[in-house]
Amino acid sequence: MAHLGAAVNVITTAGSHGTCGITASAVCSVTDRPPTLLVCINRSSAMHSAFVGNRDVCVNVLPGHYEDIARHFAGLTQLSMEERFSLPVWEAGANGVPVLRDALASLQGNIVEAKEVGSHSVMFVEATAIRVRGDGDGLIYFDRNFHRVPRVCATR
Template sequence: MSELTRSQREFRAAMANLSAAVNVVTTDGPHGLAGITVSAACSVTDSPPTVLVCVNRESRSREVLVANGRLCVNVLGTDHEDLAMHFAGATRVPTAERFTADDWDLETEGVPVLRGAPASLVGRIVAEQGQGSHSVLFVEVEKVLTSAESGALVYFQRRFHNLAAQPVSA
């Protein structure tokens, strides 16, 4: 890998100061089981409900996600930092073993859904756009699952942080 330019270093430093939700994007189907940790995911529109997910083009998981065509964006909660690390590839836990815990519903939706996640968005990839080193996947959401009163796992300044849920005042 070549040395980063000044512009790239400045951009990366700025993006480290952009708080982001941590998600594990999962898929299963004829092309296999896969999952990857991403912080670049967001809402696009509610008509029809659509999210976008950015995935590095070099990632093996990207190939499987696109080939299967269906996925789940699992928004991680405060107790999911270990999962984030596993699916980021930081722990060297093989892909198949990442899904063996009872945390996963592998049957109901046809793609792995994280039980108790603050939110899980099951959908179909309807478009893909390449931009630099990444693919932007547009996912039309077919089903939404939420868990009330769970906190959030966020990524800020290159570290994970827990954000506790606060009760809504009347």
Template sequence: MITTDGPAGRHGMTATAVCSLSDSPASMLVCINRSSRMHDVLTQNGAFAVNVLAAGQEDLSRLFADPALPMARRFDQAGDLVRTALDLPGLGVAQLTIACTVSMMIEASTHSIVMGEVREILKGTGEGGLIYFDRRYHPVG
């Protein structure tokens, strides 16, 4: 899950392309469709949080993937929110919330590759991993 907040407002979405990029400086990479609302909001806000969901949190992933659900309702239903040092919303029930500032964006086909430098990592209450593969969620660990 990717969340952001700032001048363009608060927004969140379920992302399928997220990975670590570098350990020095610690960096993350997120791919976002340029036609999505998140793309414009994230571009203006300049910061994002990666919320690593835990086993059993499929409902949270579906909640933030539902385009018909208003953004305020997504966050209201997400449970306890934490604020990072960058003032980004994080999900307290996630395994981790990784706060990043955007360091670079590269356009590639229909998406932008968003690179962010890690500024803070918050441990949440979630345990075990969650992956999405073959059109289904799978617990890990």
């Protein structure tokens, strides 16, 4: 799976089961009507129950310059969850779910279905609010490393 490159996202949630976030590359579009994504989260993750319990989430697609945010939410640094959300890059979205202010795209929505597959839960998220940026480089995870992908400007 390390050779399957993918966009880097931070999935966030907030509610009665707590506020948390996790770096995830196992995210993809399912359908555009209604706008639905799938997000895979390891069931052994300490944050899994918060996502399942809260059901309100935001998929934040990271721009290239946010590798540090990806590392924080992947648990690769010493920042606590509270410290991660105290960084001045977050704003409150619907139902208090953290939204990355500078994300390439932020897709807020609700988990409408979840299935257990192997070690993970495959969660289907129906987006209710979508915000997209028109600039910025992308960030992918490939071969167990983060890589910045420059945006190519269209020529006419």
